C-alpha cells in the first residue's frame with residue numbers, strides 16, 4: 001500500500017466524515033439534554049432551519065456553535081468536536097524515505113543529542129512512536145557523565161526497543177540507574193520517570209524505537225482529573241504497595257461511595273464481618289468466591305474489586321533479548337509465507353520451491369538459540385544479543401553476529417533435537433531461506 005491513504009496536501013483528513021459526525025454529535029448532545037430540535041434551536045439562538053442545517057453534513061463543524069452550546073448547556077466544546085479518521089483503509093503507512101526526510105536533530109546541553117525521525121501513527125490512538133538515534137557517545141556508564149543529559153520524564157508510558165550499543169538511564173525515587181542495552185533488548189517505563197539515552201561507541205548505529213502511549217489516562221480521564229484539581233485527584237490513587245493494600249483501598253472506596261457500613265456489606269455478601277474488615281484494612285485479599293459474592297452484594301462487576309498491581313521494578317520492566325521468549329507462528333512446516341529467516345528478520349518472502357513441497361505440519365516450535373553459531377560473540381554487555389544478520393544495526397561486521405536461524409543453530413542446541421529415527425521422521429522439514437536472506441547470511 002502506498003501513502004494514497006493520506007488526503008491530498010492541504011486537505012484535512014476525513015473531511016466528509018468529520019462534517020457528518022459533527023452533526024451527529026450535536027444531535028446526540030441535544031437529545032441527551034432532553035431537547036427537541038425546536039427547543040435546541042431556541043437555546044442556541046437559531047432558527048429551526050439553521051439548526052437543521054448544522055445537523056447536515058454539508059454544514060460541518062462550527063466553533064461558534066460549539067462555544068454557544070458550551071455557554072448555554074452543561075457540556076464542553078470538546079464534547080461536540082468529532083474525531084478525524086485518518087486510517088480509512090485500516091493501516092497507516094510511512095515509507096522509510098518519508099521517515100528519513102523527517103529527520104531533525106535536537107540539542108541538549110549544547111551538543112547534538114538525538115536525531116528524531118517520524119514513524120507511522122494515527123490520530124485514532126494515543127500511540128506516539130518515534131525513531132530516535134543517539135548522537136551523544138560516552139565511554140562509561142556514569143549517569144553523571146557530562147555528555148548525559150536527562151529529561152524530566154513525561155506523562156506517557158514508554159516502551160523502548162533498542163538497536164545497537166545503547167545506554168539507557170532512568171531515575172526512580174531519586175536513584176539513578178543505567179542499563180547497557182543492545183539490539184533486541186527492550187524496556188518499558190512508567191510516566192514521569194526522568195530518562196535519557198546515549199551511544200556507547202560512534203562506530204555502530206545506536207538508535208531506539210520509542211513507543212510512547214497514554215493508556216487509559218489520556219483524553220477524558222486526564223481532563224476530568226485536571227478539573228478536579230491535584231488534591232482531589234490524588235485521592236483516586238490507590239495504594240499499590242501490595243495486592244492486599246490495593247484491594248483494601250478499593251473496597252473502602254466503594255463502601256464509602258455508597259455509604260454502606262462494612263457490617264451491612266458483610267451481611268449482604270455472606271462474608272464474615274471480621275474477615276471483610278481484614279480485607280478493607282489491607283491485611284488480606286478476597287478469595288475468588290468472595291469477590292463474586294461481594295460484587296453481587298455491591299452491584300458491581302467482579303472486575304471492579306480486582307486491583308491492578310504494578311509489576312515494574314524501580315519504575316521499569318526490562319526484557320533482555322537474550323532471555324526474551326520466542327516462538328513460531330504458524331509452526332514450522334505450516335507457514336504459508338515466509339522464508340526460514342522470518343522469525344528473526346520478519347522476511348515474508350516465500351521460497352518458490354518450498355511453496356510446492358510443503359508437507360503436513362508436525363509442529364515442533366524451536367527455541368531461539370542462546371549462543372551464537374559462529375563466530376563467537378565478543379560482546380561485553382550483560383544484556384546483549386546482537387542483531388541477526390540482515391537486521392538494521394546488525395553487528396555481523398564486528399564479529400558479534402548471533403544466528404537466530406534454526407537452520408544454523410549452535411551445535412549444542414542441535415543436540416536437543418529428536419535423535420531417534422521415528423522422531424527424526426516426525427520433524428517437519430525446515431523451509432529454506434529465500435534468496436535474499438540466503439545471500440545475506442553468506
Ligand SMILES: [Fe+2]
Nearest residue numbers: 154158195210
Ligand atoms: Fe521518553
